[in-house]
Amino acid sequence: xxxxxxxxxxxxxxxxxxxxxxxxxxxxxxxxxxxxxxxxxxxxxxxxxxxxxxxxxxxxxxxxxxxxxxxxxxxxxxxxxxxxxxxxxxxxxxxxxxxxxxxxxxxxxxxxxxxxxxxxxxxxxxxxxxxxxxxxxxxxxxxxxxxxxxxxxxxxxxxxxxxxxxxxxxxxxxxxxxxxxxxxxxxxxxxxxxxxxxxxxxxxxxxxxxxxxxxxxxxxxxxxxxxxxxxxxxxxxxxxxxxxxxxxxxxxxxxxxxxxxxxxxxxxxxxxxxxxxxxxxxxxxxxxxxxxxxxxxxxxxxxxxxxxxxxxxxxxxxxxxxxxxxxxxxxxxxxxxxxxxxxxxxxxxxxxxxxxxxxxxxxxxxxxxxxxxxxxxxxxxxxxxx
Amino acid sequence: xxxxxxxxxxxxxxxxxxxxxxxxxxxxxxxxxxxxxxxxxxxxxxxxxxxxxxxxxxxxxxxxxxxxxxxxxxxxxxxxxxxxxxxxxxxxxxxxxxxxxxxxxxxxxxxxxxxxxxxxxxxxxxxxxxxxxxxxxxxxxxxxxxxxxxxxxxxxxxxxxxxxxxxxxxxxxxxxxxxxxxxxxxxxxxxxxxxxxxxxxxxxxxxxxxxxxxxxxxxxxxxxxxxxxxxxxxxxxxxxxxxxxxxxxxxxxxxxxxxxxxxxx
Numbered sequence: 042x043x044x045x046x047x048x049x050x051x052x053x054x055x056x057x058x059x060x061x062x063x064x065x066x067x068x069x070x071x072x073x074x075x076x077x078x079x080x081x082x083x084x085x086x087x088x089x090x091x092x093x094x095x096x097x098x099x100x101x102x103x104x105x106x107x108x109x110x111x112x113x114x115x116x117x118x119x120x121x122x123x124x125x126x127x128x129x130x131x132x133x134x135x136x137x138x139x140x141x142x143x144x145x146x147x148x149x150x151x152x153x154x155x156x157x158x159x160x161x162x163x164x165x166x167x168x169x170x171x172x173x174x175x176x177x178x179x180x181x182x183x184x185x186x187x188x189x190x191x192x193x194x195x196x197x198x199x200x201x202x203x204x205x206x207x208x209x210x211x212x213x214x215x216x217x218x219x220x221x222x223x224x225x226x227x228x229x230x231x232x233x234x235x236x237x238x239x240x241x242x243x244x245x246x247x248x249x250x251x252x253x254x255x256x257x258x259x260x261x262x263x264x265x266x267x268x269x270x271x272x273x274x275x276x277x278x279x280x281x282x283x284x285x286x287x288x289x290x291x292x293x294x295x296x297x298x299x300x301x302x303x304x305x306x307x308x309x310x311x312x313x314x315x316x317x318x319x320x321x322x323x324x325x326x327x328x329x330x331x332x333x334x335x336x337x338x339x340x341x342x343x344x345x346x347x348x349x350x351x352x353x354x355x356x357x358x359x360x361x362x363x364x365x366x367x368x369x370x371x372x373x374x375x376x377x378x379x380x381x382x383x384x385x386x387x388x389x390x391x392x393x394x395x396x397x398x399x400x401x402x403x404x405x406x407x408x409x410x411x412x413x414x415x416x417x418x419x420x421x422x423x424x425x426x427x
Numbered sequence: 428x429x430x431x432x433x434x435x436x437x438x439x440x441x442x443x444x445x446x447x448x449x450x451x452x453x454x455x456x457x458x459x460x461x462x463x464x465x466x467x468x469x470x471x472x473x474x475x476x477x478x479x480x481x482x483x484x485x486x487x488x489x490x491x492x493x494x495x496x497x498x499x500x501x502x503x504x505x506x507x508x509x510x511x512x513x514x515x516x517x518x519x520x521x522x523x524x525x526x527x528x529x530x531x532x533x534x535x536x537x538x539x540x541x542x543x544x545x546x547x548x549x550x551x552x553x554x555x556x557x558x559x560x561x562x563x564x565x566x567x568x569x570x571x572x573x574x575x576x577x578x579x580x581x582x583x584x585x586x587x588x589x590x591x592x593x594x595x596x597x598x599x600x601x602x603x604x605x606x607x608x609x610x611x612x613x614x615x616x617x618x619x620x621x622x623x624x625x626x627x628x629x630x631x632x633x634x635x636x637x638x639x640x641x642x643x644x645x646x647x648x649x650x651x652x653x654x655x656x657x658x659x660x661x662x663x664x665x666x667x668x669x670x671x672x673x674x675x676x677x678x679x680x681x682x683x684x685x686x687x688x689x690x691x692x
Contacts, residue, residue, distance in 0.1 A: 063579035065556045217485045222605035312528045326532025327482040
């Protein structure tokens with residue numbers, strides 16, 4: 042049931058490779074190199090080792106007994122927040138950095154929204170001796186100042202992007218412009234299941250470990266698959282990672298989008314950033330700006346495999362509002378002693394709202410990142426009200 | 428004569444005369460763009476490339492990004508740009524440059540038809556590589572709209588004949604690894620790629636991206652059949668308006684004609 046795209050890079054009608062001609066040979070090379078590496082036991086063993094001994098995998102699962110009791114469900118978290126660098130992003134980045142080295146590239150570029158992928162990229166680059174440049178929208182640089190400093194501390198160069206909406210989509214544009222100019226020495230370390238083929242497929246494969254681990258952990262601990270699997274969706278990498286383990290089960294798959302960035306919910310098929318996918322756009326195909334409290338979900342598009350899963354009805358993509366997210370963020374902190382990333386608070390917000398319709402069910406939520414990076418922003422929003 | 432033929436016929440005629448093609452790029456909908464197009468036509472342009480502004484122009488550097496942003500803020504849409512192109516009457520071929528979502532969102536057939544209605548001869552779509560170009564090219568061919576294919580310095584030798592076989596009007600030989608913008612000197616890749624293309628195709632080969640002044644235009648044309656100049660034109664339009672662009676185009680035209688004069692038959 043999990044799609045392996047052919048050379049056309051399609052998931053159903055979605056995906057493809059809509060890039061400037063300059064980048065076509067690089068994408069083709071990446072496709073070949075990834076296929077070879079993924080089939081190479083030595084590469085897989087190297088990746089497994091670095092995930093285990095550096096990133097801290099496998100990540101555990103945690104049952105939220107307090108919240109579960111309150112909501113009338115069994116709520117289980119997949120703890121990607123406990124990975125090194127604080128989110129799931131490290132899974133993909135370690136894979137791509139190993140691949141970059143295998144391809145003989147000396148430099149990686151990355152885009153980042155909340156800064157989690159940027160931090161993960163800077164980390165992997167430091168570990169593996171690669172030069173690293175991270176593009177980040179000027180608005181995000183401001184609201185995630187701590188992560189900007191963290192990247193610089195790790196030796197990466199961070200460039201604030203002032204074009205367009207000055208958020209994630211513009212950071213992707215700028216990273217692609219860099220890559221067009223430097224493609225001979227540079228690997229574009231794309232941070233989500235988006236972009237031109239083979240990125241959506243490759244990044245999903247690097248994140249499959251989330252779903253594969255969770256599936257066996259759930260079976261071991263509860264002797265059953267979850268009834269519902271929930272994750273937040275911006276580009277959609279953490280969601281694709283956990284969905285991968287459950288697409289062929291009976292579990293409902295829920296990808297929660299922010300109300301102001303609902304690519305699947307409010308978008309139409311379109312082409313940007315190298316892929317055909319659902320996209321928020323106006324009547325002339327101009328890409329619209331997304332608005333979300335969470336920098337990591339502030340993206341008007343979505344990975345093509347999510348568009349495919351939505352189009353065949355296998356996954357659902359509801360939205361939650363910023364207010365629901367702020368409430369969920371505090372709820373998890375107080376009920377469980379876990380401060381979630383604002384992105385993941387979207388998933389919890391949906392669970393809270395829908396819990397009356399899921400009484401007694403087992404709900405697995407991907408806690409894809411920790412909320413330390415969001416504390417300063419929440420302090421501004423909540424002020425003295427808590 | 429069909430409109431698709433007009434672009435390629437014009438460029439082939441210029442080549443057969445021993446002269447070189449000069450194609451300035453102007454961002455549609457930006458301040459004084461119509462007057463700028465007229466100034467280009469009046470001062471020796473062979474054809475003109477009109478950009479349809481897009482929210483996410485990944486192949487463009489800061490100058491054309493800025494012009495696109497200004498155009499969008501001023502309310503530019505493909506529809507109102509086409510309306511103005513239809514009544515432009517500049518007597519030389521017009522080609523549009525647009526990103527693929529503009530085409531995809533409109534629908535291939537509808538977009539091709541709207542180009543014909545606007546008396547546009549061709550289209551350059553920089554984020555639509557050969558492998559994804561089939562549905563658009565079919566529609567464009569049906570409507571006699573020339574699809575200009577781009578070729579890049581990174582292409583291996585065996586790819587170039589595939590790209591040129593699909594090219595109509597001319598082949599856009601990307602001058603360097605990078606996005607649009609002015610550079611101090613012409614990249615070595617510019618003439619190298621143009622030569623590789625000339626070896627495999629009879630379709631006119633024009634160098635664009637990083638051809639910044641008259642001297643670089645002459646240098647590129649030692650091999651190529653002509654040049655496209657974008658950022659150098661758009662920067663002058665933003666700074667000095669249509670007159671400044673007219674002077675620049677006249678300078679480049681003069682330099683090209685001095686080096687490559689018309690062959691007397």
